[in-house]
Amino acid sequence: xxxxxxxxxxxxxxxxxxxxxxxxxxxxxxxxxxxxxxxxxxxxxxxxxxxxxxxxxxxxxxxxxxxxxxxxxxxxxxxxxxxxxxxxxxxxxxxxxxxxxxxxxxxxxxxxxxxxxxxxxxxxxxxxxxxxxxxxxxxxxxxxxxxxxxxxxxxxxxxxxxxxxxxxxxxxxxxxxxxxxxxxxxxxxxxxxxxxxxxxxxxxxxxxxxxxxxxxxxxxxxxxxxxxxxxxxxxxxxxxxxxxxxxxxxxxxxxxxxxxxxxxxxxxxxxxxxxxxxxxxxxxxxxxxxxxxxxxxxxxxxxxxxxxxxxx
Amino acid sequence: xxxxxxxxxxxxxxxxxxxxxxxxxxxxxxxxxxxxxxxxxxxxxxxxxxxxxxxxxxxxxxxxxxxxxxxxxxxxxxxxxxxxxxxxxxxxxxxxxxxxxxxxxxxxxxxxxxxxxxxxxxxxxxxxxxxxxxxxxxxxxxxxxxxxxxxxxxxxxxxxxxxxxxxxxxxxxxxxxxxxxxxxxxxxxxxxxxxxxxxxxxxxxxxxxxxxxxxxxxxxxxxxxxxxxxxxxxxxxxxxxxxxxxxxxxxxxxxxxxxxxxxxxxxxxxxxxxxxxxxxxxxxxxxxxxxxxxxxxxxxxxxxxxxxxxxxxxxxxxxxxxxxxxxxxxxxxxxxxxxxxxxxxxxxxxxxxxxxxxxxxxxxxxxxxxxxxxxxxxxxxxxxxxxxxxxxxxxxxxxxxxxxxxxxxxxxxxxxxxxxxxxxxxxxxxxxxxxxxxxxxxxxxxxxxxxxxxxxxxxxxxxxxxxxxxxxxxxxxxxxxxxxxxxxxxxxxxxxxxxxxxxxxxxxxxxxxxxxxxxxxxxxxxxxxxxxxxxxxxxxxxxxxxxxxxxxxxxxxxxxxxxxxxxxxxxxxxxxxxxxxxxxxxxxxxxxxxxxxxxxxxxxxxxxxxxxxxxxxxxxxxxxxxxxxx
Ligand SMILES: Cc1ncc(C[n+]2csc(CCOP(=O)(O)OP(=O)(O)O)c2C)c(N)n1
Ligand code: SF4
Ligand SMILES: [Mg+2]
Numbered sequence: 001x002x003x004x005x006x007x008x009x010x011x012x013x014x015x016x017x018x019x020x021x022x023x024x025x026x027x028x029x030x031x032x033x034x035x036x037x038x039x040x041x042x043x044x045x046x047x048x049x050x051x052x053x054x055x056x057x058x059x060x061x062x063x064x065x066x067x068x069x070x071x072x073x074x075x076x077x078x079x080x081x082x083x084x085x086x087x088x089x090x091x092x093x094x095x096x097x098x099x100x101x102x103x104x105x106x107x108x109x110x111x112x113x114x115x116x117x118x119x120x121x122x123x124x125x126x127x128x129x130x131x132x133x134x135x136x137x138x139x140x141x142x143x144x145x146x147x148x149x150x151x152x153x154x155x156x157x158x159x160x161x162x163x164x165x166x167x168x169x170x171x172x173x174x175x176x177x178x179x180x181x182x183x184x185x186x187x188x189x190x191x192x193x194x195x196x197x198x199x200x201x202x203x204x205x206x207x208x209x210x211x212x213x214x215x216x217x218x219x220x221x222x223x224x225x226x227x228x229x230x231x232x233x234x235x236x237x238x239x240x241x242x243x244x245x246x247x248x249x250x251x252x253x254x255x256x257x258x259x260x261x262x263x264x265x266x267x268x269x270x271x272x273x274x275x276x277x278x279x280x281x282x283x284x285x286x287x288x289x290x291x292x293x294x295x296x297x298x299x300x301x302x303x304x305x306x307x308x309x310x311x312x
Numbered sequence: 313x314x315x316x317x318x319x320x321x322x323x324x325x326x327x328x329x330x331x332x333x334x335x336x337x338x339x340x341x342x343x344x345x346x347x348x349x350x351x352x353x354x355x356x357x358x359x360x361x362x363x364x365x366x367x368x369x370x371x372x373x374x375x376x377x378x379x380x381x382x383x384x385x386x387x388x389x390x391x392x393x394x395x396x397x398x399x400x401x402x403x404x405x406x407x408x409x410x411x412x413x414x415x416x417x418x419x420x421x422x423x424x425x426x427x428x429x430x431x432x433x434x435x436x437x438x439x440x441x442x443x444x445x446x447x448x449x450x451x452x453x454x455x456x457x458x459x460x461x462x463x464x465x466x467x468x469x470x471x472x473x474x475x476x477x478x479x480x481x482x483x484x485x486x487x488x489x490x491x492x493x494x495x496x497x498x499x500x501x502x503x504x505x506x507x508x509x510x511x512x513x514x515x516x517x518x519x520x521x522x523x524x525x526x527x528x529x530x531x532x533x534x535x536x537x538x539x540x541x542x543x544x545x546x547x548x549x550x551x552x553x554x555x556x557x558x559x560x561x562x563x564x565x566x567x568x569x570x571x572x573x574x575x576x577x578x579x580x581x582x583x584x585x586x587x588x589x590x591x592x593x594x595x596x597x598x599x600x601x602x603x604x605x606x607x608x609x610x611x612x613x614x615x616x617x618x619x620x621x622x623x624x625x626x627x628x629x630x631x632x633x634x635x636x637x638x639x640x641x642x643x644x645x646x647x648x649x650x651x652x653x654x655x656x657x658x659x660x661x662x663x664x665x666x667x668x669x670x671x672x673x674x675x676x677x678x679x680x681x682x683x684x685x686x687x688x689x690x691x692x693x694x695x696x697x698x699x700x701x702x703x704x705x706x707x708x709x710x711x712x713x714x715x716x717x718x719x720x721x722x723x724x725x726x727x728x729x730x731x732x733x734x735x736x737x738x739x740x741x742x743x744x745x746x747x748x749x750x751x752x753x754x755x756x757x758x759x760x761x762x763x764x765x766x767x768x769x770x771x772x773x774x775x776x777x778x779x780x781x782x783x784x785x786x787x788x789x790x791x792x793x794x795x796x797x798x799x800x801x802x803x804x805x806x807x808x809x810x811x812x813x814x815x816x817x818x819x820x821x822x823x824x825x826x827x828x829x830x831x832x833x834x835x836x837x838x839x840x841x842x843x844x845x846x847x848x849x850x851x852x853x854x855x856x857x858x859x860x861x862x863x864x865x866x867x868x869x870x871x872x873x874x875x876x877x878x879x880x881x882x883x884x885x886x887x888x889x890x891x892x893x894x895x896x897x898x899x900x901x902x903x904x905x906x907x908x909x910x911x912x913x914x915x916x917x918x919x920x921x922x923x924x925x926x927x928x929x930x931x932x933x934x935x936x937x938x939x940x941x942x
Binding site: 005006073078090093096118287293301304311 | 541549589741
């Protein structure tokens with residue numbers, strides 16, 4: 001019998017279960033795009049049938065990192081840039097838990113960029129939401145890896161000399177098996193994409209455009225937007241890697257020209273997840289490792305029996 | 313020359329098979345009933361560069377490398393670069409012979425491979441041989457091996473020669489080769505060893521050399537192990553089934569042993585992108601209820617600083633290994649030093665809330681590893697084991713029974729779903745994971761996936777349900793509770809800890825040391841007492857929380873104490889003075905940081921010079937530093 005009875009429980013789930021009672025109330029600024037992520041997540045989780053106690057939301061540091069303060073589930077608010085390695089191991093330790101990682105553009109594409117690349121490469125079965133507001137929100141508006149070239153801030157008084165990072169292309173190149181962009185101003189699409197991402201068996205990366213009206217007034221509110229999966233202007237197959245690559249580039253360029261393209265850009269449903277790869281190699285147990293520590297009947301092997309002879 | 317011990321040094325180039333040959337040799341001597349201890353010296357290079365391993369064997373227990381040695385097998389460096397004397401790195405080809413002469417005792421034996429080494433290139437070689445009464449056997453081991461078809465088996469030929477001179481029966485070595493080698497290479501090896509043996513027996517005067525192997529007997533079965541083996545086995549017996557890491561010498565040893573065995577034990581090993589990730593993964597796995605570890609050496613551990621603080625603040629059980637090597641920066645990657653003490657005690661922002669253990673011996677490394685997991689999981693606190701290349705690379709015999717123990721997979725203060733139901737929750741059902749109260753400062757945890765256990769773990773200060781809180785009263789309550797764990801841990805360790813006092817209880821003087829210097833210090837203490845001095849030693853294996861009472865009692869009982877450690881800034885003495893706040897005027901330091909561990913004689917000399925004669929040290933290998941009180 002499982003020591004984790006919340007896992008796999010079949011029941012109706014009300015989206016309000018994810019909302020804490022009175023406290024803590026979100027402290028995001030009025031009009032902040034981060035509200036959109038919270039709302040979309042609360043909508044998507046019941047749709048995929050995951051209860052608060054079988055869900056672990058791991059965040060980094062930033063305005064975005066507060067997400068799990070306002071979503072009632074198991075949560076781990078880690079340190080700046082490190083949500084992915086914590087989340088990855090959590091999933092390996094107990095694959096039955098729905099693991100979602102989230103953080104800002106600075107958190108995920110800057111300080112945690114190395115983890116982003118490697119988590120995508122390994123194709124861990126989890127969803128990763130990057131709140132892309134093209135700015136460092138929590139530290140009061142410094143230039144971030146996604147800020148446009150020429151972007152002025154207190155720490156870049158003459159404007160940024162750097163070309164922004166290409167989050168979608170980077171994700172695809174690194175090996176993510178599901179890559180999407182959505183926007184806070186587009187709640188229905190956001191919820192739909194989040195649901196698809198969670199249902200996907202592999203690393204699902206969502207670049208989530210979240211406007212920051214406080215520090216990034218220049219940036220658009222990300223309206224109007226075009227959904228590349230629905231628009232008649234785009235005849236697009238997200239399972240085609242070459243097409244995805246081309247459209248990602250176009251999307252990344254157009255954002256800075258004021259045109260917002262969103263949608264699911266790429267998905268590879270055939271690629272095995274990292275857990276599956278490891279299990280195929282005999283490097284990961286079939287039963288969740290976490291269960292073993294609650295199983296009084298498990299026979300733990302002694303080092304003495306395994307090793308002592310070769311030292312004699 | 314002491315007859316009662318053989319200290320055999322096999323020297324060559326990295327990649328010449330020195331390590332495996334010496335390991336077989338040591339094991340054969342152990343099986344014959346002797347106590348053995350190995351000391352390894354190697355460069356940070358894959359091919360070439362002078363390396364040696366010393367095997368010390370005696371009928372009595374040996375705890376340390378010896379002072380010098382009495383038998384040299386110099387193979388020559390077959391991967392030597394630029395073998396000219398004017399070269400920047402000198403003539404590497406003759407280094408295995410030349411560089412080992414200084415420490416060879418009078419009357420000692422030299423066997424060298426004249427097929428690779430030209431002794432005439434070593435200045436004053438003949439004169440030194442005469443002066444020191446060394447017995448030299450120049451044998452073309454290379455040709456001897458080549459004639460049997462395998463030039464690389466020069467080392468085996470050298471072992472055959474060693475056996476002929478010292479009287480070790482070939483059968484003992486052969487038996488081990490049979491265990492370790494595939495058939496194809498076994499036969500030529502055995503033949504080459506025999507040829508070397510016969511050649512010496514037939515053509516040389518073996519009785520001229522007064523070095524022979526002692527005989528001894530063990531009263532129980534022994535195993536040959538390193539500190540790295542012992543740490544890994546301790547972890548496995550505590551039910552650790554998750555490791556994440558990134559290679560770095562010498563930590564790689566523990567990481568490798570675990571990675572090679574965890575899959576078969578139904579565990580998981582992850583080699584990841586960097587050490588920040590490694591520590592973060594261990595935290596993630598532990599958060600889910602799994603016993604997890606990570607580790608590194610100094611540089612990688614520096615990267616773990618922030619995750620380490622996260623584990624402190626979120627009270628996530630975590631075991632980290634720090635295998636020290638000579639720093640700063642890349643330093644001397646393969647050389648031992650104890651200079652990361654302060655790094656491990658204090659790295660990461662805020663007040664440290666962690667346990668730091670430093671085992672002194674191979675047997676204690678197993679103990680410390682088990683203890684680290686127990687403390688980490690019972691008290692929900694990161695626990696570090698610091699050790700160094702000395703303990704990781706040294707092999708020594710330990711009674712097999714020491715490891716004949718039951719496993720302990722207990723995950724400490726973790727609740728089951730049934731227990732969770734009776735715990736306090738917020739109105740909307742969040743579990744009070746971080747209650748202000750809690751026995752010994754421990755507030756039991758839940759694990760994701762459990763019903764009734766949801767909470768937020770955060771690196772921010774937080775209230776009982778885990779929510780971010782900057783309320784002053786809550787802050788103080790949480791901080792005090794976390795600190796309280798350290799008192800409880802201290803009390804636990806006071807009852808049953810890893811401190812080792814050695815020597816006559818009523819001794820006049822003391823030697824204080826920590827970690828891997830234990831055996832060397834104890835051997836020095838024996839010699840000093842034999843020479844009419846009155847000395848005892850205390851080896852501290854628990855550095856945080858610091859055993860202030862025990863150290864104070866020890867210092868109260870002596871006139872003066874010498875603090876022995878392998879670093880340049882007397883970190884352990886500084887810690888002791890900070891923790892005690894007294895006794896500073898009693899302490900002075902004997903330091904060594906040239907990349908080689910202390911020899912017992914250096915401690916004997918340091919002790920007599922400083923505490924008895926109040927003089928100065930002659931050489932530049934070790935150094936005195938007066939304490940603040942002086
Ligand atoms: C190691 C470290 N460096 C710097 C900081 C300070 N810091 C906190 S959040 C942040 C950037 C936030 O930007 P982003 O990740 O885009 O998140 P946002 O606030 O925009 O959601 C920085 C630099 C920190 N907490 N830790
Ligand atoms: S600063 Fe920007 S990102 Fe942060 S809460 Fe305010 S609007 Fe949102
Ligand atoms: Mg941002």
